[in-house]
Amino acid sequence: MDQSKEQRILNTVSYNAVKGDPESVMKCIDKYCSQYEWAMNVGDEKGLILDKIVEEADPSVVLELGTYCGYSAIRIARLLKPKARLLTIEFNPEFASIAKEIIDIAGLSDKVTILEGHSEDIIPQLKKKYEVETLDFVFLDHWKERYAPDTVLLEECGLLRKGSILLADNVVFPGAPEFLKYVRNNQRFECTSYPSHLEYMQVEDAMEKAVYLG
Numbered sequence: 001m002d003q004s005k006e007q008r009i010l011n012t013v014s015y016n017a018v019k020g021d022p023e024s025v026m027k028c029i030d031k032y033c034s035q036y037e038w039a040m041n042v043g044d045e046k047g048l049i050l051d052k053i054v055e056e057a058d059p060s061v062v063l064e065l066g067t068y069c070g071y072s073a074i075r076i077a078r079l080l081k082p083k084a085r086l087l088t089i090e091f092n093p094e095f096a097s098i099a100k101e102i103i104d105i106a107g108l109s110d111k112v113t114i115l116e117g118h119s120e121d122i123i124p125q126l127k128k129k130y131e132v133e134t135l136d137f138v139f140l141d142h143w144k145e146r147y148a149p150d151t152v153l154l155e156e157c158g159l160l161r162k163g164s165i166l167l168a169d170n171v172v173f174p175g176a177p178e179f180l181k182y183v184r185n186n187q188r189f190e191c192t193s194y195p196s197h198l199e200y201m202q203v204e205d206a207m208e209k210a211v212y213l214g
């Protein structure tokens, strides 16, 4: 059976990237996906916005929803301080195993834990099973119609604290209208829009930052 696109992305990383160098892994993925096969990585343009917001927050505990090939997990984890950690949830087993290998090539396996399953099933387990107290930073990049219900779930599970930062990808394209409506009309969130473009395309997109005010 011929390989999947994600397998081809792993091949190009394992062949061309410098082991233990996250930047070279990111560059390799961005080069491949802009020149050969489009893929839904956050990409370099929105990635630079993500970098700045992560650096400013300097989070100790990060949750990512939607691992895919691990590009944004690497992007975030490379900026974290030594003891900080990133938990990332992926429901597709093939994506999870490819992401694991790519994160390993980047040398970031000790900072990143991939949790396989659906966000709505795993989020309620974070406190007891994964020893999370509260989340400093959440990157939402999974099913766009899950952004709003999972934000409610995170709050209900007591995982947000005063100052917790939610950053959502694709709020313009493919779009997350319910999420925008929810956080922008909710006094418990302070929202900021970051206009950008869809990864590797000239299509308008944006990321939305929503800071939880407690």
Ligand SMILES: O=C(NCCCCc1cc2ccncc2s1)c1cc(-c2ccc(F)cc2)cc(O)c1O
Pocket (backbone or CB within 6 Å): 040, 041, 042, 065, 066, 067, 089, 090, 091, 092, 117, 118, 119, 120, 141, 142, 143, 144, 146, 169, 170, 173, 174, 198, 199
């Ligand atoms: O769907 C997207 N991303 C989520 C994939 C769903 C993965 C999931 C992970 C998970 C974990 C836990 N529970 C449940 C889930 S579901 C996505 C799609 C596009 C796009 C843009 C233009 C197109 F023409 C076509 C697609 C661009 C993007 O940046 C995306 O992030």
Ligand SMILES: [Mg+2]
Pocket (backbone or CB within 6 Å): 040, 041, 042, 141, 169, 170
């Ligand atoms: Mg995305």
